[in-house]
Amino acid sequence: MHLPVSLLSLCFLTLASLSAASQAAQDRATTFFTSNAQHSPSGSGHTNNWAVLVCTSRYWFNYRHMANALGMYRTVKRLGIPDSNIILMLSDDAACNTRNKFPGCVFASAGGKAGKDSSSLDLYGDNIEVDYRGYEVTVENFLRVLTGRVPPSLPRSKRLLTNDRSNIFIYMTGHGGNEFLKFQDDEEISAFDIADAFEQMWQKKRYNEILFMIDTCQANTMYSKFYSPNILATGSSELDEKSYSFENDNDLGIAVIDSFTHYVLQFMENINKTSQ
Amino acid sequence: MHAIRQRIRNVLRGNGDRNATRLQRRRALGTLIWSRLPELRLLLLLVGFAWILLIPSPLLGQSTFIDENALHPGQVNTYWNWGDVHQADLYLAQLEQLRDQNATSKQIAAHVSEEFRKLGIPSATQDYVYQTSQESYNGTNAYAVFSSPRGSGAEATLISAPWLSHTEDALNLRGVATVLALAAFLKGYSLWAKDFIFVISSGQLDGMQAFITTYYGEEPSNLIAEPLTLPSGVIWVALNIDYPGHSFSHLGIFFEGINGRLPNQDLHNSVQLISRHTGGVPVVLYDHLDPRDQPWREAELSIIPSWVPASLKKMSFVQEYAYRAKNLVRHVGYQARGKASGVHGLLHRFRIDAITLYAVPATGPHGFHAIGRIMESSLRTINNLLERLHASFFFYLLVNATTFLKIGFFLPAAIILSVAMMFSGLYEWINAAWYKTVVPRSEEKTETTELTWVERPRPVLDALLVIGATHTAGVGLFYFITLPAVVVNHRIISPVLFIISLLLPLAALPLFKQTSPGASPLWQVLKAFNLCLASTVVSVTCVLNFSLACTTAATLSIPLIFSSPSTSLPLKVVKYAFYMLLGFGWMVFATEEVRSAIWHWELMGIWFAPFICIVYTPLVLQAALVSILPL
Numbered sequence: 001m002h003l004p005v006s007l008l009s010l011c012f013l014t015l016a017s018l019s020a021a022s023q024a025a026q027d028r029a030t031t032f033f034t035s036n037a038q039h040s041p042s043g044s045g046h047t048n049n050w051a052v053l054v055c056t057s058r059y060w061f062n063y064r065h066m067a068n069a070l071g072m073y074r075t076v077k078r079l080g081i082p083d084s085n086i087i088l089m090l091s092d093d094a095a096c097n098t099r100n101k102f103p104g105c106v107f108a109s110a111g112g113k114a115g116k117d118s119s120s121l122d123l124y125g126d127n128i129e130v131d132y133r134g135y136e137v138t139v140e141n142f143l144r145v146l147t148g149r150v151p152p153s154l155p156r157s158k159r160l161l162t163n164d165r166s167n168i169f170i171y172m173t174g175h176g177g178n179e180f181l182k183f184q185d186d187e188e189i190s191a192f193d194i195a196d197a198f199e200q201m202w203q204k205k206r207y208n209e210i211l212f213m214i215d216t217c218q219a220n221t222m223y224s225k226f227y228s229p230n231i232l233a234t235g236s237s238e239l240d241e242k243s244y245s246f247e248n249d250n251d252l253g254i255a256v257i258d259s260f261t262h263y264v265l266q267f268m269e270n271i272n273k274t275s276q
Numbered sequence: 277m278h279a280i281r282q283r284i285r286n287v288l289r290g291n292g293d294r295n296a297t298r299l300q301r302r303r304a305l306g307t308l309i310w311s312r313l314p315e316l317r318l319l320l321l322l323v324g325f326a327w328i329l330l331i332p333s334p335l336l337g338q339s340t341f342i343d344e345n346a347l348h349p350g351q352v353n354t355y356w357n358w359g360d361v362h363q364a365d366l367y368l369a370q371l372e373q374l375r376d377q378n379a380t381s382k383q384i385a386a387h388v389s390e391e392f393r394k395l396g397i398p399s400a401t402q403d404y405v406y407q408t409s410q411e412s413y414n415g416t417n418a419y420a421v422f423s424s425p426r427g428s429g430a431e432a433t434l435i436s437a438p439w440l441s442h443t444e445d446a447l448n449l450r451g452v453a454t455v456l457a458l459a460a461f462l463k464g465y466s467l468w469a470k471d472f473i474f475v476i477s478s479g480q481l482d483g484m485q486a487f488i489t490t491y492y493g494e495e496p497s498n499l500i501a502e503p504l505t506l507p508s509g510v511i512w513v514a515l516n517i518d519y520p521g522h523s524f525s526h527l528g529i530f531f532e533g534i535n536g537r538l539p540n541q542d543l544h545n546s547v548q549l550i551s552r553h554t555g556g557v558p559v560v561l562y563d564h565l566d567p568r569d570q571p572w573r574e575a576e577l578s579i580i581p582s583w584v585p586a587s588l589k590k591m592s593f594v595q596e597y598a599y600r601a602k603n604l605v606r607h608v609g610y611q612a613r614g615k616a617s618g619v620h621g622l623l624h625r626f627r628i629d630a631i632t633l634y635a636v637p638a639t640g641p642h643g644f645h646a647i648g649r650i651m652e653s654s655l656r657t658i659n660n661l662l663e664r665l666h667a668s669f670f671f672y673l674l675v676n677a678t679t680f681l682k683i684g685f686f687l688p689a690a691i692i693l694s695v696a697m698m699f700s701g702l703y704e705w706i707n708a709a710w711y712k713t714v715v716p717r718s719e720e721k722t723e724t725t726e727l728t729w730v731e732r733p734r735p736v737l738d739a740l741l742v743i744g745a746t747h748t749a750g751v752g753l754f755y756f757i758t759l760p761a762v763v764v765n766h767r768i769i770s771p772v773l774f775i776i777s778l779l780l781p782l783a784a785l786p787l788f789k790q791t792s793p794g795a796s797p798l799w800q801v802l803k804a805f806n807l808c809l810a811s812t813v814v815s816v817t818c819v820l821n822f823s824l825a826c827t828t829a830a831t832l833s834i835p836l837i838f839s840s841p842s843t844s845l846p847l848k849v850v851k852y853a854f855y856m857l858l859g860f861g862w863m864v865f866a867t868e869e870v871r872s873a874i875w876h877w878e879l880m881g882i883w884f885a886p887f888i889c890i891v892y893t894p895l896v897l898q899a900a901l902v903s904i905l906p907l
Contacts, residue, residue, distance in 0.1 A: 061660065098425075098426040098427040098468070099659055101465075250353045253352040
């Protein structure tokens with residue numbers, strides 16, 4: 001008779017610890033935001049926002065990675081970051097791929113132009129500015145953009161001109177694994193590389209806070225090596241977990257968006273410039 | 277912990293010096309193998325043959341799967357509709373008219389080319405004349421090149437339909453109509469990354485052979501073909517449609533290429549998946565319908581002999597085994613003879629992955645609508661490719677449409693037989709030189725005589741000369757039987773040739789006099805070389821053309837291993853007759869096969885005919901010589 005009791009107490013304890021854990025996570029986030037609210041009552045002490053959005057895969061069957069990055073681009077732009085403050089890196093041109101049934105369009109949900117689902121938005125649209133395209137998306141260029149070690153001939157639109165009052169949103173998507181991210185079937189960037197780049201940025205006072213978001217397989221391992229302050233990181237999967245796509249478009253014949261990014265975008269759709 | 281490990285090691289290895297024990301173990305193993313070699317040989321033969329019989333069993337095999345991630349088969353909506361079916365019907369009516377008028381190949385090609393041009397697709401015809409020793413083939417191919425609307429045209433996909441179906445006496449009218457209607461349909465979309473080349477080839481195999489050799493710039497000596505005027509890119513994948521009947525119930529896949537080459541398995545896997553899910557058409561291999569799906573046709577579909585008791589026939593294991601065995605026998609029939617099972621097989625040697633989609637004739641339910649949908653979806657999948665198919669297997673045995681064997685599961689069958697032959701060869705080699713004899717001791721101990729091993733020289737050069745002579749004779753034989761005059765008159769010449777082949781070795785017998793009195797007998801060294809050579813041939817051919825190697829191993833292993841001379845004349849005659857029949861019997865008992873093999877060699881360069889003459893027959897001839905040489 002005492003067995004169910006101990007079982008019950010075990011469940012209770014687990015629940016308590018779980019809720020305690022989620023409470024702990026919430027506390028950490030709150031502390032992050034409040035501790036940086038020294039100078040301004042709104043929360044953070046920043047004066048400008050920047051975004052670095054990177055899609056590291058090319059080829060037609062990685063359409064969803066380009067849709068991920070473009071979805072984030074559109075959201076970030078809608079919420080007020082101007083093109084001059086966004087660095088968009090796309091490894092391949094999905095919109096003008098010869099296999100694209102809807103030329104010039106990139107969709108993040110199934111249905112496309114012909115679909116009944118009217119929320120199927122063309123992310124490529126009329127007004128996008130891709131800063132690094134095709135083979136320019138390399139590990140070297142990415143790290144140079146972050147750290148600011150660029151040749152003097154590089155145009156302003158390709159530079160990350162942040163200062164110590166900048167909050168930066170860094171979003172990366174592609175194929176990755178345990179502490180690495182693959183760039184275009186050619187090279188890899190490791191978690192240590194990004195961690196070191198962020199430290200350089202901190203030393204050179206190139207950011208106030210960073211929001212690092214990553215959507216790949218085993219994504220969370222990519223931010224496991226950060227050692228600089230004021231970085232909030234989130235990813236789509238833990239170590240040994242895969243990240244899955246969300247849905248396929250049956251006219252394009254491939255997956256159009258990844259699950260993590262889809263839900264983030266869905267959440268962001270309900271947020272506008274005046275949301276708290 | 278370390279002490280425990282040490283104790284275990286001592287038990288297993290012994291306490292002595294590790295190197296010494298290793299050498300002793302090696303020597304003991306060698307002695308064991310040597311002393312038990314006849315048993316080992318028997319065991320290897322049994323295992324080899326048992327493995328061959330095991331290949332069709334349901335115990336082996338795994339499901340097919342898509343290995344190339346870029347393919348995404350069956351994930352697109354198809355838009356081939358009844359309007360396109362109507363278009364195909366209109367084309368079919370025109371083709372039937374041509375058939376009723378007994379139109380020549382040139383007229384058909386001109387008509388087809390005109391239809392392509394009406395669609396706005398550049399098209400041309402190609403005349404060709406093929407000279408073989410038996411007859412000359414002439415015809416005209418029609419081809420059209422639809423350039424990719426937005427792509428660079430560096431790659432192309434080939435869609436073909438030969439005029440003659442592989443089924444006897446059937447025209448592939450609906451196949452040609454499908455290709456025409458497909459061209460009209462595909463033109464309406466701009467999402468094609470590769471060019472399309474539509475080929476309506478004349479005849480059965482000759483037309484496509486003329487086309488593809490000209491496309492890739494080869495100039496075979498027996499072909500006179502018009503150069504192609506419409507350029508396009510490198511062909512990666514090709515699909516061939518063979519639709520002879522009115523309607524079809526299943527889609528049969530033919531995939532063997534010439535000289536035993538197979539296309540990448542992903543092409544078969546994709547088409548099979550698309551046919552099942554998008555087309556709604558069940559898939560079979562070749563035209564082998566499963567008797568379990570159509571029990572009322574069991575008598576004609578099943579290969580289980582009628583004398584097998586019903587209780588055994590009903591077992592699912594037996595039925596599955598029979599179905600798989602039927603597929604494998606058909607496969608070996610194509611692959612061992614190096615024959616292409618369709619027009620697609622001519623393309624493999626240009627690194628084109630190609631299969632034939634065969635609409636198995638039936639009274640229903642599928643027709644143009646199903647085949648059009650399947651083709652559209654397959655072409656969308658092929659369109660997704662960024663590089664040639666390379667991920668899936670190139671060496672496999674398909675036992676049914678969704679099950680296959682990886683190379684590790686069927687290759688050992690032939691290799692084990694080859695090892696048995698090799699061991700026998702080495703056994704004979706050693707036994708030729710080493711023999712136990714009584715050696716009289718020195719004068720002090722005259723009563724104690726013991727058997728000791730004595731070595732004698734081997735007539736290596738003589739044996740090599742014999743082998744060289746047999747293979748040279750094989751070359752001569754091949755040259756002779758491919759002479760046009762001989763091919764035409766083969767009915768008269770074959771029996772004469774057979775008699776001459778029987779008598780020639782007997783006439784040459786006096787040449788094989790004993791070389792030197794103390795040397796080992798010639799027959800033993802010859803047998804050793806014969807077996808080692810046969811083993812090498814099987815092992816090497818295994819990875820080029822598994823069916824040929826396996827058939828050779830299965831046919832030759834027992835006769836070659838157990839060849840031996842004898843003292844009694846009747847036994848000698850019987851043995852000699854057996855080997856000569858095995859090696860040369862094809863001349864008189866398989867004249868159709870010979871004729872077909874020579875035709876394939878001349879038209880397509882298939883190695884089966886030279887292999888039989890230059891490799892197989894000399895090997896058996898060597899064994900025949902072993903049986904008549906003096907002991």
